[in-house]
Amino acid sequence: xxxxxxxxxxxxxxxxxxxxxxxxxxxxxxxxxxxxxxxxxxxxxxxxxxxxxxxxxxxxxxxxxxxxxxxxxxxxxxxxxxxxxxxxxxxxxxxxxxxxxxxxxxxxxxxxxxxxxxxxxxxxxxxxxxxxxxxxxxxxxxxxxxxxxxxxxxxxxxxxxxxxxxxxxxxxxxxxxxxxxxxxxxxxxxxxxxxxxxxxxxxxxxxxxxxxxxxxxxxxxxxxxxxxxxxxxxxxxxxxxxxxxxxxxxxxxxxxxxxxxxxxxxxxxxxxxxxxxxxxxxxxxxxxxxxxxxxxxxxxxxxxxxxxxxxxxxxxxxxxxxxxxxxxxxxxxxxxxxxxxxxxxxxxxxxxxxxxxxxx
Numbered sequence: 001x002x003x004x005x006x007x008x009x010x011x012x013x014x015x016x017x018x019x020x021x022x023x024x025x026x027x028x029x030x031x032x033x034x035x036x037x038x039x040x041x042x043x044x045x046x047x048x049x050x051x052x053x054x055x056x057x058x059x060x061x062x063x064x065x066x067x068x069x070x071x072x073x074x075x076x077x078x079x080x081x082x083x084x085x086x087x088x089x090x091x092x093x094x095x096x097x098x099x100x101x102x103x104x105x106x107x108x109x110x111x112x113x114x115x116x117x118x119x120x121x122x123x124x125x126x127x128x129x130x131x132x133x134x135x136x137x138x139x140x141x142x143x144x145x146x147x148x149x150x151x152x153x154x155x156x157x158x159x160x161x162x163x164x165x166x167x168x169x170x171x172x173x174x175x176x177x178x179x180x181x182x183x184x185x186x187x188x189x190x191x192x193x194x195x196x197x198x199x200x201x202x203x204x205x206x207x208x209x210x211x212x213x214x215x216x217x218x219x220x221x222x223x224x225x226x227x228x229x230x231x232x233x234x235x236x237x238x239x240x241x242x243x244x245x246x247x248x249x250x251x252x253x254x255x256x257x258x259x260x261x262x263x264x265x266x267x268x269x270x271x272x273x274x275x276x277x278x279x280x281x282x283x284x285x286x287x288x289x290x291x292x293x294x295x296x297x298x299x300x301x302x303x304x305x306x307x308x309x310x311x312x313x314x315x316x317x318x319x320x321x322x323x324x325x326x327x328x329x330x331x332x333x334x335x336x337x338x339x340x341x342x343x344x345x346x347x348x349x350x351x352x353x354x355x356x357x358x359x360x
Contacts, residue, residue, distance in 0.1 A: 005060040007124070008326050009348040011255040011304035012204075012226035013051060015066045015136070016095035018308050026052045027107060030322045044270065045312030051323045053107055056134055059324035062124040063111065063348070065225055065304070066099065066136040068092040068160075071167055072144035079169050081144075088145035096158060099138065109133035112159045114359045121352070137355070139202060139225065142167035142176070149193050156197045162225070163194060164202035166210060174210040177237045183213045195220040200358060203227075203247065204304075207236060215246055221358040222250055226257040226304035228287040233265050244291055248300045251357070253350045255304020256288050260315045263287070274318035281317045281325070285332045288346065298342035302350045303329075 018024045022043065024033050030052045040046040056064070070091035071081030082088040102108040109132075111117050120135040139162035146152050146163075165187060166176030173190045175181035183191070191214060194201060201222040203211055215222075224247055230238035239247070239254070247254060261267035263284065264277040274280070288301045295301075307316060307323050319328065333343045345353075 005327055006330055006344060007063075007348045008059060008061045009063045009065075009302060009351040010061050010307075010323070010326070011065040011223070011253075011302055011351055012139075012257070012306045012309070013064045013066055014069060014141070014306070014309045015051070015064070016098050017067065017069055017310075018049070018051065019098050020091075020095055022049075022308075024049065024052070026102075028052060029054045043310075045308070045310070045314060048312030048314050049308050050312060050316060050320065051308040053134060055322040055324040057130075058322075059326050061134075061323060061326060062132070063120065063135040063137070063351070065139050065162065065351075066108075067139050067141045068095045068145070069141040069167065070095075070145045071142055071169075072172055073169075077169070085144060085147045085172065089147055089151060092140065092145045096138075099136065103133070106133055109135050110159050111135045111137050111355075112161060114356055117352070117355055117359070137161050139163065139200075141202075142171055142205070143174075143190060144172045146173070146190065149189070152190070152193055152197070152199075156199060160199065162200035162202050162223070163190075164204050164225070165190060165206065165214070167205050174214070175207045176205045176210075177207065180207055180209060182209045183217065187213075188217050191218040194218065198358065203243075203252075205237070208240075208243075211243060215250075221252075221354070222247065223252045223354060224254040224304075226255050226306045226309075228257055228262045229290045232287055232290060233262055235262070237262060241294060244294050248291075248295045251354075253300050253302050253354050254291055255302045255351075256284050258284055258305040258307055258316055258320070259309065259311055260317065263317070269315075273314070274316060279317050280319045281328055282332050284317060285329065285336065289336060298338065298345050299350060301346050303347065 034047045037047040070088035072085050072088045073081035124132045143165045165174035168177045169179045173187040204224045204227045230240045260279040263279045291301045
């Protein structure tokens with residue numbers, strides 16, 4: 001008798017970026033996409049991708065938080081991006097059009113409220129993920145493309161349900177990873193309008209100053225879709241124990257990220273390898289376990305892998321070939337002494353319960 005795989009939620013995947021900028025047809029298998037990219041050198045992860053629709057199904061990953069992303073940068077900035085907010089907006093709308101095209105062809109299903117969430121979960125369970133579309137909650141990573149609050153309302157009408165105000169560097173509304181600064185007036189206006197619309201605040205990537213200001217300004221639902229622990233890997237991209245505690249106090253969930261440089265102190269891009277650093281799936285579980293120890297329970301953690309988020313196998317746990325290998329994680333939890341009910345919460349239940357509470 002075939003053993004049923006546990007249901008998994010991944011709270012951070014850059015699906016549209018891979019489709020629109022990496023030019024990957026995610027309806028193909030990971031293996032076939034890799035073969036198509038043999039010999040390409042424009043990106044470090046060419047031929048090393050890990051995410052596609054067939055592998056999501058294979059791993060029983062039936063619900064994901066899927067992003068739109070486009071950064072505004074001033075001319076001369078070392079960061080990649082667009083030279084106007086309007087260009088960034090147009091980029092995110094192309095990404096949105098791809099999601100809708102995949103939905104029209106039955107590969108994806110947008111989840112926007114409790115009704116659509118429950119319907120999707122019921123259908124996925126009864127169908128065992130064989131033909132049911134993969135569910136996705138739309139999130140915006142970095143809010144630079146929101147030209148003004150009219151654009152925020154338009155995005156909400158289109159099903160946008162979570163926003164991370166900043167990504168890397170200084171943004172229009174907040175300061176992100178590897179930068180220092182507060183929200184400013186624009187950031188505070190954005191957060192208060194998000195609160196009115198009940199849009200989830202994703203505190204991932206916020207620098208410390210912007211993080212603590214956002215905690216004070218925003219009183220709505222918040223999570224960290226893909227973040228790890230600073231006490232294990234000391235970098236401003238990670239959360240301190242104090243930040244983790246306040247997310248827990250606010251009822252949030254923190255998704256563990258799989259990017260190897262966030263799992264190994266002193267990672268050198270292009271030189272360190274997952275094998276040389278001994279970065280494996282159990283390393284990710286170390287971060288999850290640390291958050292559980294802070295919380296005193298397993299109610300505030302989940303997976304937010306960020307797999308294929310501008311990196312591939314060269315910068316992923318070495319015992320992960322594709323995203324389907326998330327199914328190896330339950331056994332690691334068992335060896336740590338976690339109960340089956342806690343494992344189910346960490347794999348999917350915490351994210352699902354968060355959405356049900358948020359959407360009421």
